[in-house]
Amino acid sequence: xxxxxVRRLISASAMLFPLLLTVAILTSLVLKALPIISLKSLPxxxxxxxxxxxxxxxxxxxxxxxxxxxxxxxxxxxxxVAIFTSIYLAEYAPGKLKKxxxxxxxxxxxLPSVIYGLxxxxxIVPFISKYLAPLFSSYGSxxxxxxxxxxxxxxxxxxxxxxxxxxxxSVPTELKEAALxxxxxxxxxxxxxxxxxxxxxxxxxxxxxxxxxFGETIAVMMVVGNVPExxxxxxxxxxxxxxxxxxxxxxxxxxxxYDSILNFAALLLLLIVLIFSLMSRLYLNRLKRRS
Amino acid sequence: MDTAWxxxxxxxxxxxxxxSLFRLAAFSSAVLVVVILTLILMTILIRSLPALKLSxxxxxxxxxxxxxxxxGILNAIVGSLELIxxxxxxxxxxxxxxxxxxxxxxxxNSPFSEAxxxxxxxxxxxxxxxxGVFGFLLMLAWHLRASLxxxxxxxxLVELPILSRAMDETIRMVPSEIKEAAYSLGASRWQxxxxxxxxxxxxxxxxxxxxxxxxxxxxxxxxxxxxGYTDRLTTSLFQPVATLPLAIxxxxxxxxxxxxxxxxASAAILTFLILLISLVIRFFSRKLSRHKIK
Numbered sequence: 001x002x003x004x005x006v007r008r009l010i011s012a013s014a015m016l017f018p019l020l021l022t023v024a025i026l027t028s029l030v031l032k033a034l035p036i037i038s039l040k041s042l043p044x045x046x047x048x049x050x051x052x053x054x055x056x057x058x059x060x061x062x063x064x065x066x067x068x069x070x071x072x073x074x075x076x077x078x079x080x081v082a083i084f085t086s087i088y089l090a091e092y093a094p095g096k097l098k099k100x101x102x103x104x105x106x107x108x109x110x111l112p113s114v115i116y117g118l119x120x121x122x123x124i125v126p127f128i129s130k131y132l133a134p135l136f137s138s139y140g141s142x143x144x145x146x147x148x149x150x151x152x153x154x155x156x157x158x159x160x161x162x163x164x165x166x167x168x169x170s171v172p173t174e175l176k177e178a179a180l181x182x183x184x185x186x187x188x189x190x191x192x193x194x195x196x197x198x199x200x201x202x203x204x205x206x207x208x209x210x211x212x213x214f215g216e217t218i219a220v221m222m223v224v225g226n227v228p229e230x231x232x233x234x235x236x237x238x239x240x241x242x243x244x245x246x247x248x249x250x251x252x253x254x255x256x257x258y259d260s261i262l263n264f265a266a267l268l269l270l271l272i273v274l275i276f277s278l279m280s281r282l283y284l285n286r287l288k289r290r291s
Numbered sequence: 292m293d294t295a296w297x298x299x300x301x302x303x304x305x306x307x308x309x310x311s312l313f314r315l316a317a318f319s320s321a322v323l324v325v326v327i328l329t330l331i332l333m334t335i336l337i338r339s340l341p342a343l344k345l346s347x348x349x350x351x352x353x354x355x356x357x358x359x360x361x362x363g364i365l366n367a368i369v370g371s372l373e374l375i376x377x378x379x380x381x382x383x384x385x386x387x388x389x390x391x392x393x394x395x396x397x398x399x400n401s402p403f404s405e406a407x408x409x410x411x412x413x414x415x416x417x418x419x420x421x422x423g424v425f426g427f428l429l430m431l432a433w434h435l436r437a438s439l440x441x442x443x444x445x446x447x448l449v450e451l452p453i454l455s456r457a458m459d460e461t462i463r464m465v466p467s468e469i470k471e472a473a474y475s476l477g478a479s480r481w482q483x484x485x486x487x488x489x490x491x492x493x494x495x496x497x498x499x500x501x502x503x504x505x506x507x508x509x510x511x512x513x514x515x516x517x518x519g520y521t522d523r524l525t526t527s528l529f530q531p532v533a534t535l536p537l538a539i540x541x542x543x544x545x546x547x548x549x550x551x552x553x554x555x556a557s558a559a560i561l562t563f564l565i566l567l568i569s570l571v572i573r574f575f576s577r578k579l580s581r582h583k584i585k
Contacts, residue, residue: 014386021448085320122334190313
């Protein structure tokens, strides 16, 4: 019986590992960020747009804005396409087509972010600088918020679609049939019955996609331009938080406060993403339990 | 009465129009998704074909490789494989007993299992760049340099929630009657877990491992400052290691078109590996489930 006890102990501690890891990541980032937070005030760090590490100005506002712009652009582009696609897959598509599309979506979800970034550089960036931006009389390299938004939108499509299809499929057929029997058109059935029933799940799917977009690093930094200025239009370059970390974190410069501000940036990113993904996960879990 | 009927008569076409417009929107969105997928694969394929030579996959970078001279990215291919096999092994060793404990020792809705599953969800949501930062802090604490070991540990942390969650889902699906049958025959919890539940969940576990491998293979942000980069093959845990995503990333930043070409070729190699993994997943989930008791 002693053996059983040892096994039990080992597997129990393995089970506790994720809990401890979560706490460890949070506390280590907080500890590393504390020096700069106590040196400058939180509002200055977050809302100041002066980024001159050599002179001791550490305003993260341009980076935060860059993250927001890119994420929101991606979301606006991706959400409608994803929802419509999942409606097609759940309600209209014949079984054969679904069988072809499912592996395609899996592949799209599994492609590494470098591949998406490369695709952005090869196709999206030149398209923007040659054709799209001149239409709005804006001339630049094409490395812009819009480019990053398009690439990110494509990246989060499969996440949103997969969950949405699942949610739409879980709407009871009887409900839809009842509406059909009352003379509703297919559109009315989907819009007034299926989507109404599935709305919380669809929102959660979108929120999950949004949190994915927030933290994406490599693909975004390959096409966004990485200029630490407050962006003004979709065609201007930006410098999101993950890109800031990826470009600067490894080479701890000997500027005082520099490593601490980077850790603070990581903490900020972590907190934003955590809040988002937690809310949507909790929401989804609660829905699952109810059904 | 009459006017109501008239109204309905006129409304009917409008409803029909909306109905077909909606259908059209849904259909064209789905087409758009397919077009985008094809566009990505075609772009990579067309751009990479001219640079895709055998020497790319059987040679390490020679002298002046980054100026466009001879060589290949064998270092990155081997490095990536070393990295993900080690990382997945570490993640698996932690995930498996944890998942077993969750599903056999704890009661179905114990607050503990809720908390653990919740923390796995939390970990899943953390961006890999943050894992990279955390891995770097671990390296500083342990006085490690950027190395295969540090990269393995960091990627293992990225893979852990994916692996645990996927294995948890399949093990949870095992019908409780099978468990109860084993218990009634006098098997201990551990014996039941290893000999009965794991066998039943085997296809799902293989799939979970493959998914984690794919995630680790493609992840660049977590190895950016933990694994380093080298032009040679890595033979020790304490040497830096080259990885495919970073190979693509670095070659792409080169001003020389020949080197950029090779970035495209490396991208094709990476895409091929990912494709291979997802094909193997499909194959396994079909083939292995034959031996399951249903």
